[in-house]
Amino acid sequence: MDEFQEILQDFLVESFELIEQLDQDLVELESRPDDLDLLNRIFRVAHTIKGASSFLNFDVLTHLTHHMENLLNMARHGDLVIDADVMDVILESIDLMKALLVRIRDSGEDSGLEVNPCVVRLDAVANGTSLGETVPPPAGAAPTPTPAPVAPVAAVEEEPDYSGMSDEEVEAEIERLIAVRQAEDAAKRASHAPAAVEEEPDYSGMSDEEVEAEIERLIAVRQAEDAAKRSHKAEEPEAPKATPVPAPAPVAITPAPVAPPAAPKAAATPRKVEPKDDGENRSGAAVEQTIRVDVKRLDHLMNLIGELVLGKNRLIKINDDVEERYEGEAFLEELNQVVSIVSLVTTDLQIAVMKTRMLPIGKVFNKFPRMIRDLSRELNKKIELEITGEETELDKSIVEEIGDPLVHIIRNSCDHGVETPDVRVASGKEEGGTIQLKAYHEGNHIVIQIIDDGKGLDAEMLKMKSIEKGIITEKEADAMTEKEAFGLIFRPGFSTAAQVTSVSGRGVGMDVVKTNIEKLNGMIDIDSEVGKGTSMKLKIPLTLAIIQALLVGVQEEYYAIPLASVLETVRISKDEIYTVESRSVMRLRDEVLSLVHIGDIFEVERVFDNSEHAYVVVLGLAESKIGLIVDSLVGQEEIVIKSLGEYLKGIEGIAGATIRGDGGVTLIVDVAALMQMAKSVKSTVGQESAEAKGRIGTKNSASDYCVMIVDDSKTDRTIMRKSLEPMGITLIEANDGVEALNILKQGDHTFDGMLVDIEMPRMDGYTLAAEIKKYNKYKNLPLIAVTSRTGKADRMRGVESGMVEYITKPYSPEYLMSVVKRNIKFNEGL
């Protein structure tokens, strides 16, 4: 018996190794059906397994492999051409063979699987008769990640997961697993899928021991599935490959206590980070190195990190303020250290959490080879799929959302893009079409490109169709550029297919694409040439939640521009702006860059515009570039994207909002939309605002001058009022900094100057000055400090915070008056 077990062991190890290679060979064989080497290799697998299984008395397996061998032998000798129909049957039989081997490994016998229908089909193909019935395509080939055949068996008590359970819990779990399993099997049987890997054994006829063994097997299967899922989740780039490959790898046989040599298996699946697999291979019950986490928890974690980032931004801002205020004090350094550590850790934490959510795009790409194969059979076209960059990683939520759009685009390419072979040959192309699926990183984005070499999009035809269907008017059509016309395929109700096929043509698919991609803040770029093909580029942010942004100011408003779209920033003098055909342009090195003022896009009222210089943020998107003129550059900041909500969604040019360090809301610019809007706005660059010009010269009487007195002491205010009243100017009083700021914000008066006390409750004079200077409007408002603080340091701080004069109490009324007159440029003639 021991000897037999040893032989069986060797047989299984060998068979699974062979099968592993087989999967890859078969996919290749389909593209190169006359490759004799490949055929020989596949033939040998069938042959070897047949020989060994007959020796070991596995009759069913022998029966099946014998017929496979026959068929393959014919193909090898050129008596049979491997076409897709034949391939279907071969794939089916291989799946069946795999299933049988798994059974042998698990239970030691090969009974219970129905092989006869498959054998009949094998023979039918071998005899050259066509397949009368329509065989549903087998779900077997390499690209299908069926976790079912993955069945590393480990006894239940070895599993750490179950050890902590009470008997009842184990019982319940077993029942649940059986139920799951049965449901799966039932589903498979119902669909007559030849790939139904493991038929449901007849439990009623089993002895207790058998039932026991069966339960253990089911648990093991279940665990293997979980393991497969986990390895998907595990953050490592090679995961897609891992799906089919490690299937036979973790071998441990329940009835046979002999553990197979695990080392070569582990070597057979070389991967970078795979502690879990190693562990399972060696003992089947080593310490778990991965855990499964509910996605909701990760999402929650991500939200918390978002809040933390906001908190960090706020902390940094407060730190800056404190630094300014208590310059040179010893505790500052310590505070600085803490703040920088917190901000560093927050950033790391954010990256770490983001990484736990990253999945390789291959997870989505995986299903396409099979889809293309099926589609090309259905549509009678020859289409090849080339995939590159499947290891590119992106956020889980995006991976989930991107699947559907890609299916639609690829279906569309197969159906409308790639022509039938005869059409292709007639137009001088190769018979088979190619669809390329590429993924790569570009800045903070991932780009997924779908390129076909089909008939391309005809802009005129698209326009005609749209007019016909009433999607656009003729007038609109005339004004459309080629790219805009391509965009028509995303309109709801649009379909260019002359005929509605089962694949596409109902006119729902592509608008789903657009909606989904927009939901992800992504962009779609279509390039097409009639007769040459179409390229569709999806540009999607790596993560949805947190981005780097450049903050810019215009008047008193701030906007955040996603840094990914910012190419550079330049400072130019106003003379460098030229007007060409009523558009503003500038020369940037060798290029002419068209300019637009952010204020024109976002309808910012320009009240103050006297600087000689302008900042230009050069934005780049796909091939287009534009210069965005802003008043000031604030800096780079990490921002958390928040939606504007249902009520304000879809506002042109705004992608969302974020909460800044000071608790205020800043809007995030939608660069793509902004570029569109830039085409239509009327430029006012270089025009000075009327109000700015009119600011001086409107003083017709002394009372047109307005000065604010900010002091917490009523007496002091009265003294100042009394000193200034003889001038006849308007005087407004404020109790403290907060009140003064509110009066300023209300804008009831246009102030020409302010007298500010330093020591005040709520908000002191320095802070008030700093706050006032934040407003562009008041940048040049003269602030005069009136204080009893006489220290040099105080004076210095006054100057730093933007005070123009420093009057120490007590003072003579004449002195105060002369200082005020000088600063507000009082016209004595009035």
Add this chain to the structure above:
Amino acid sequence: MSEKLQQIINKQNKALSGEDIKIDEVIQLVGFIVGDEEFSVPILSIQEIIKPISWTRVPQTPTYILGVFNLRGSVIPLIDLRSRFGLETQKHTEETRFIVMKNNDDVAGFVIDRLTEAIRLPKKDVGPAPDTINEEESMIDGVGKQADRIITILKVGKLLERNF
């Protein structure tokens, strides 16, 4: 005696059931002033009422949308009811408040001139909206009558509905 007892029991029953109906039919509203008129919304549709805080203008929106503000980490639209109702805007005063209303998942803040009081109004005192319906008035759910005044009850769902 038993007849008297019966009467008393009947009376009590009546009073009891009558009171039950009363509780059922009272609606609770929060009243506020916009312009010269008093409006109200059901108390349950109010998330909170806050003093004015700073907000950020959002371009490309109708003038009655002042912008968005930060309510403890959420970005919420701010709508000026004066200009929403076609009245002239006025500067915010000490009494100005933001009423944050919600309807299902829709939330927005509304600027009102001042709050009046919480109102309990029997349902029978609420009449239908006047027939002269135009766009503005379709926001009216009904008109509540109290001894000395008339209170317009607004449809919160309508207020929170985007109409641009």
